[in-house]
Amino acid sequence: MESNPDGGTSSGNAGHWGVTDVAVQWAGNNWAGNYRYDATELHRPQSLAELQELVAATPRLRALGSRHSFTAIPDSAELVTLEAMTGEAVAVAPDRRTVTVDAGLRYGELATALHRESLALHNLASLPHISVAGAVATATHGSGVGNRNLAGAVAGLELVTSSGELVRAARGDADFAGMVVGLGALGVVTRITLEVEPEFQVQQRVFDHLPWAALFEHFDEVVSSAYSVSLFTLLGGDVDMVWVKARTDAGPAPVGELFGATEADGERHPIPGIDPTPTTPQLAEPGLWSDRLPHFRMGFTPSNGDEIQSEYLLPRANAVPALEALLRLGPRVRPLLQTCEIRTIAADDLWMSTAHAQDSVALHFTWVQAQQAVEELLVDLEAALLPLGARPHWGKLFLADAGTLAPRYPHHADFVRLVERLDPRGAFRNDWLERYVLGS
Incomplete structure (x- = not known):
């Protein structure tokens, strides 16, 4: 790790406008509109030097990205955007x-x-x-x-x-x-x-109505059937859709049928009943990796927009018990659910990664905009998933506090010490971090 107190100039269009940073009065929401930021000032530095001066002089500050988080994780007394430096x-x-x-x-x-x-x-x-x-x-x-x-x-x-x-x-x-x-x-x-x-190319296909019994019996085979696989379900009688994204430079991909699910006869949206126009092409036509691996295209509003999201990553070995627990909660979950997505993620060595040291399965929930009802449901949902080793996605809505989550991260204490060393005056700390990450 190398420190440079003098900084320098950043790349891109830093300083393009030829003015210094001026905080503007700001009141904004996150992307989905379920959270309103407490910050009243938003800084737009034009260069790295301006950013360094701003950060050193501001008591409490955090960086604002694309506002896709569903909680207070990016909030602070003041915010900074790097748009003019990008x-x-x-x-x-x-x-x-x-x-x-x-x-x-x-x-x-x-x-x-x-x-x-x-x-x-x-x-x-x-x-x-x-x-x-x-x-x-x-x-x-x-x-x-x-x-x-x-x-x-x-x-x-x-x-x-x-x-x-x-x-x-x-x-x-x-x-x-x-x-x-x-x-x-x-x-x-x-x-x-x-x-x-x-650069590589990908073909995307969707398969409809995978029986739960087939998924439980063949879970590893289903999620390993292509380079990237996502399953969408309303936790009803079957898995509504399996989205299969296969690299054209790899082995053969499923065609026609997948463990009892049948290939879709048209385009689909992850949320049943919504126009599929914003989604990436699914009818097996090869396309660039960037035009197939995402579910949604850049030029459109992704997902539904009017939503809240939660997600929990568990050891992949616990996928079937976790899904069985979800089905038991189905009558409680379905009234608030727009869709549930099941994905897999390979292990890594990053201290606070939700896939740290374990191959994982992710259970993602797109909820309707009903904050209080969703939070009440999360009490039961976390009671079912946390004993199976669940780690909540940091950018989405969850309830478990730092005391519950810290033991799930072997390097949690190392991370807290790193925070104290790099930010000894607590400029980047906020109530969300204290409650869900740094406390114990």
Whole structure:
């Protein structure tokens, strides 16, 4: 880990407007509208030097990304956006195995830039609208038994600590595994280096009505049937849909039938009954990785928009018991549920990653906009899932506090010490972090 108190200049269009940072009066909501930020000032620094000065001088501050979190995790007395410091150019390493990008870049924009270089990421989340820094900081993920979450691709990063220092860290450095999924608690991340690979193509198919009995008997085979597999269910009589995303440079993919599920005769939306126009093409036509791995296209509102989300990652070995527990809760869950998605994520070594040291299954819930009712339901849902080893997704709604969650992270105490060392004055701490992460 390397510190640089003098900073320098950032890439992209830093300073493009030729003015210094001025805090603007701001009152905003998150993307889905279920959370209103307490912050009343939003800073827009134009350069790295301005950001360093701002951070060092502000008592309490946190970075605001694409606002896709469903809780107070990014909130503070004041917020900072890196929009004016974010350009779409990528710096490709000479060996073409990594690229370095501005942290505020969104994945859809990054995919376009990588296409110009004939490069690809190993995976993408269900929607490309989210920022790289925000997704990495919360261990956001796609799907695939061999695919780590998006933070798993990080090979290096730069961040501004609360003293205004620019700190650089790379894989292999001390504390690097604790800095990647940093939850915004360590500083403002400005640049990220990501592993890339040669561009590839994917075919996407959807299979309707997978029997529960077939899934329980063949769970590993179903989720391993292609490069990326997602299952969607309303927790009714069967699994409504299985979305299968197969690389064209890999082995044969399922066609026609999948353990009793039949190939769909048209496009589908993950939420039954919604127009599938915003979704990525599903009728087996090959397309770029970036046009098939997400469920939603960049130019449209993803998912439903009017929603709340929760998600829990469990050891993959506990997938069937967890799903059986969900089905028992079905009558309680279904009135609030828009869809439940089942995905798999490969293990990693990042301290606060929800897939740390364990291959995982993720149970994702898209709820209707009924905050109080959802929170009441989460009491029963967590009572069923937490004993099976569940770790809540950091950017989504959950109830379990730090005392409950800390033992699930072997390096939790190391992470708390890292927070205290890089942010000794507590500039990046907030009530959410104290309750759900740093407390014990």
